[in-house]
Amino acid sequence: MDSIEVFDGHNDAVQLMVDYKPTGRDFLTRSEEGHLDLPRAIEGRLMGGLFALHASPERKPENDLIVTSDGYEVRYADAVPLDYARLQIDAQLSAIGGLIRRSNGRMRLATDVDGITTARAESAFAVVLHMEGAEAIDPDFDYLHHLHEAGLRSLGPVWSRPNIFGYGVPFAYPRSPDTGPGLTNLGRNLVRTCNALGIMIDLAHLNERGFWDVAALSTAPLVATHACAHSICPSTRNLTDRQLDAIRDTDGVIGFNLAVYDIRADAHLDADTPLDVVVRHIEYLIDRMGADRVALGSDFDGTVVPRQIRDASGLPHLFDAMRKAGFDEPTLRKFAFDNWLRVFGLTWPS
Template sequence: MTIPFFDGHNDTLLKLLEDPRPNKVELFAQGMPEANIDLPRAKEAGMVGGFFAMFPPPLKSNLSAVAASPTTSAGQLPPELDIAEAQRSTNGMAALMFRLEKAGALAVCRTEADIRAAMAEGKLAAIYHHEGAEAIDTDFNALEVLYAAGFRSLGITWSRANAFGTGVPFRFNADPDIGPGLSDAGKELVRVCDRMGIMIDLSHLNAAGFRDVAAISGKPLVATHSNVHALCPSTRNLTDWQLAAIRESGGVAGLNYATGFLRPDGKMEPDMEIDLMVRHIDALVEALGEDGVALGSDFDGAMMPAPIKDVTGVPKLLQALLDKGYGEGLVRKIALGNWLGVIGRTMG
């Protein structure tokens, strides 16, 4: 039995952008084994779509190395990124996404109905997402252009500061309550996104910024790829009060497969069992209810557990939930239904 699933976060477009080979569309469409996701393996595994993130690092960076570098692991935020550099890289990833759509490898989706239509046609449904708002100006002119192009989901910060807010450093055995809240521009960004139907992603945002979003936004609170702080005390994970706020808003949190946010020792090492992922899902279901838990792999952006490895490993996680005693209906909600529900409540 193949259970269809929707992924809350991947960095596959960045992986493609930084690949030196020119035939990037063919790489994704025909097979790219060095990546965690390509089209043949996604279809094999039952992946029907996901949030395709555009993370704006300086070009030619190594995302995994940045996340595991001595400076960031010691709790230092990387430097802020210039808007021109951010726009250069995000435009490159967006162009790749639209080339993939033109080639028939995926469909860029703006609503829940679009996702369902793509699924019915057997196309991979892609939500246009930015991980960090560095490519957006404080007058929001870029936001209008992005929205017209199909942009529908925004993480205000990655793990650094920008004009709108401050992210959490990659620090283990620490609380995400680090740094100031949203700037005035950041607060206005939340209001504008609410009006436009752009989902706000709270993953990577610090606690003060989270509180600001919760106070301003009238939409469900969403953390696309974050785990449970009580099980792995990383600044990237959600504390009890954050989980309670997400539940109260009717929001969703997607399980992040990154080992450093799953393991109780916080190590970014692949040697771990799927049972640890199930323990985080158990805790998320307890905290958020059956409608509040989804998947948010962080494929192509983090160290994966050895038993998962890539997109073809996701059925093993879903089977582990069934083996644990989760009913098939609940597993299907975690795999797909809960993302469709919150997308409908935020984007339309």
């Protein structure tokens, strides 16, 4: 049986690259730390993915994790100032460019579906630029146009904190994702501008009101690059059945997040979460949304994943578990690769 080739809807590897962070890892060299580098991607048949650019605050608040009697909530720093955010994003763009040059053709920047399929055919790793949180973007969107010219093809207006474009959904359990206001007027203009440029809008980390604001405005399919089902695990980061139905009805995609605390019904931070628990969650999503609208959005290097997967090299274990649960090969190929290409084709200009 042929191994499954994979395109991943989300990773945070840029934050840990030596090209960006001098104390980080060389993405071209196999490591036992974290989840993702090129050798482990090759071992796991991971052929490409969305690489998240993300601006972090200078300092986190003290005592940011609050444990409650039945769950948790996380406090966040204020929004990152534009100039400070832009310094980080510029440095991350430079780091990815340098890495791709150092790879000597083993990695390629992809800005359209043909670029991904060509890289796949030639056994090169396809890098698609995504930005998680729009703090670096100015109200006139000049920097957004610059990023688009640099290759940006996916954008989450917010991370899990507010900015000038809208309100992120804070991490908490058990709680509804309806946590406050949605998009601002600037956020609505951001959606319209992304539609015009052909930049995919990522609904992950946006609160429920913001989700519905995007749904009312956007002319593109609805996409959440890394999330799970709120009906199974009622964390704020997960999507309600009504939200899942809206993604389905626009022919969009949800990228299934491998974060154990969003997969498990009890939201425990437990790497020993069994793969049958993971597979049952995927099965719920596919049963509700259809096999064409659920893909993989691992969140590698940004979360805790099941120990049986461990890192990118362990992705075949997930697909073996899905086969044992009765998933057929066409469904596996859609989940692993084809569904991302389908939604990119509906979103990006040809």
